[in-house]
Amino acid sequence: MSGKPELSLKGSEPSSTRLVATLGFAGLLSGLIIVSVFEATLPTITAYKAKVLKEAVFTVLPGVSGMQRLTYRDGHMIPAVGDEEEEDVVFGGYDADGELIGYAVPSAGPGFQDTIRLLYGYLPQERKVVGMEILQSRETPGLGDKIYKDAAFVANFSALSIDPEIVTVKKGARSALNEVDAITGATISSKAVVQIINRGNQRWVPRFSGAETPSKPTPSGGG
Amino acid sequence: MVKKKQEDAYQEFIKGLWRDNPVFVQVLGMCPMLAVTNSAVNALAMGGATFFVLVASSFLVSSLKSWIPKQVRISTYIIIIATFVTVTDFTLEALVPVIHKELGAFIPLIVANCMILGRQEAFASRNTVKMAVIDALGMASGFLFALFALGSVREILGEGALFGVPLFGADFEPWVIMILPPGGFLTLGLLLLFFNWVKERKDRLAERLAEGELS
Numbered sequence: 001m002s003g004k005p006e007l008s009l010k011g012s013e014p015s016s017t018r019l020v021a022t023l024g025f026a027g028l029l030s031g032l033i034i035v036s037v038f039e040a041t042l043p044t045i046t047a048y049k050a051k052v053l054k055e056a057v058f059t060v061l062p063g064v065s066g067m068q069r070l071t072y073r074d075g076h077m078i079p080a081v082g083d084e085e086e087e088d089v090v091f092g093g094y095d096a097d098g099e100l101i102g103y104a105v106p107s108a109g110p111g112f113q114d115t116i117r118l119l120y121g122y123l124p125q126e127r128k129v130v131g132m133e134i135l136q137s138r139e140t141p142g143l144g145d146k147i148y149k150d151a152a153f154v155a156n157f158s159a160l161s162i163d164p165e166i167v168t169v170k171k172g173a174r175s176a177l178n179e180v181d182a183i184t185g186a187t188i189s190s191k192a193v194v195q196i197i198n199r200g201n202q203r204w205v206p207r208f209s210g211a212e213t214p215s216k217p218t219p220s221g222g223g
Numbered sequence: 224m225v226k227k228k229q230e231d232a233y234q235e236f237i238k239g240l241w242r243d244n245p246v247f248v249q250v251l252g253m254c255p256m257l258a259v260t261n262s263a264v265n266a267l268a269m270g271g272a273t274f275f276v277l278v279a280s281s282f283l284v285s286s287l288k289s290w291i292p293k294q295v296r297i298s299t300y301i302i303i304i305a306t307f308v309t310v311t312d313f314t315l316e317a318l319v320p321v322i323h324k325e326l327g328a329f330i331p332l333i334v335a336n337c338m339i340l341g342r343q344e345a346f347a348s349r350n351t352v353k354m355a356v357i358d359a360l361g362m363a364s365g366f367l368f369a370l371f372a373l374g375s376v377r378e379i380l381g382e383g384a385l386f387g388v389p390l391f392g393a394d395f396e397p398w399v400i401m402i403l404p405p406g407g408f409l410t411l412g413l414l415l416l417f418f419n420w421v422k423e424r425k426d427r428l429a430e431r432l433a434e435g436e437l438s
Contacts (some may be wrong), residue, residue: 014292030306041317
């Protein structure tokens with residue numbers, strides 16, 4: 001215990017250079033440590049994210065055996081080379097013969113508390129959403145988190161018509177193919193999920209219908 | 224003399240764990256305390272992360288105390304703490320991504336946990352490395368214990384489970400409020416009440432003993 005630090009301050013007033021040097025050195029050392037740990041952990045983190053995304057693609061597009069990152073350019077869906085913005089990429093899902101079955105579309109938007117990021121499967125021929133998986137959300141535990149914990153809610157998205165657009169209805173009132181039963185007590189989160197999918201559709205569906213798509217997945221882009 | 228030193232070290236450790244428990248007695252670090260204790264696993268992960276940061280920071284601050292000018296000590300402590308927090312953040316994300324996802328924004332917020340900065344300023348910067356580490360171990364264990372107490376109570380009542388294992392039959396209706404923020408305040412309030420009651424009882428007992436000896 002030094003007791004009265006004020007006294008010792010008067011005794012030895014360090015120069016400004018010394019203060020700047022101390023903080024500068026601490027910052028430098030801290031930066032070095034952080035960068036090394038970042039570099040050391042990055043491969044594991046990226047690999048895990050890619051694995052989660054890949055699993056999600058297979059979950060939202062049932063019956064798919066291969067996938068490829070695709071992007072839209074000049075009226076065509078072409079294999080993504082890797083430097084596209086995340087929002088410009090969708091995943092093509094292919095059957096065993098290399099024929100395109102559908103697309104897994106990432107989309108994001110505001111939820112009740114924070115941005116919800118999700119991935120949904122879309123079949124262009126049937127104009128239907130066939131699966132939905134939440135990739136990231138901070139919805140209220142016990143209520144809003146049912147958007148991924150409640151199997152009955154997730155099942156809403158297993159054969160959902162997108163025409164004219166997807167709408168939420170009160171739980172149990174579902175009567176049409178484009179309707180989703182909202183979660184009791186989490187209406188905002190339920191609506192947010194539907195709006196996020198509608199937003200993805202507005203962006204991508206016109207592109208899918210007008211575009212030719214490469215059928216065989218290229219080996220390099222297989223993800 | 225040696226025995227005296229051991230006694231001191233033991234006292235410093237037990238001080239953080241029980242007598243001056245950072246949560247139940249000093250009421251510090253409330254932000255992570257309330258935010259991430261909605262399940263026992265989250266509470267343990269947050270407690271573990273804080274444990275590492277506190278012990279590592281106390282060690283470093285105490286070792287470097289003669290080189291750090293007093294005028295910039297707080298900034299230096301913050302740099303040291305922030306470095307360890309960032310290291311923990313990346314490590315957790317690489318090793319246990321699921322838990323990292325659950326804890327989300329609260330790992331970086333360990334930097335702002337006043338308990339950690341408080342220990343550097345009040346203890347580590349004025350004591351030997353050994354004592355600083357023992358003090359940090361005690362405080363961190365106390366914090367971990369408090370988080371776990373809160374997390375397990377809230378998970379048991381709010382989800383009817385502990386560590387994700389259901390404890391009651393399907394008929395149990397979970398008290399959803401317990402895993403929501405109000406449940407955190409409620410549980411914390413009751414635990415504080417309990418600890419103060421225990422303390423008061425002990426004090427009164429000691430008082431009565433002292434009186435008895437006098438008469």
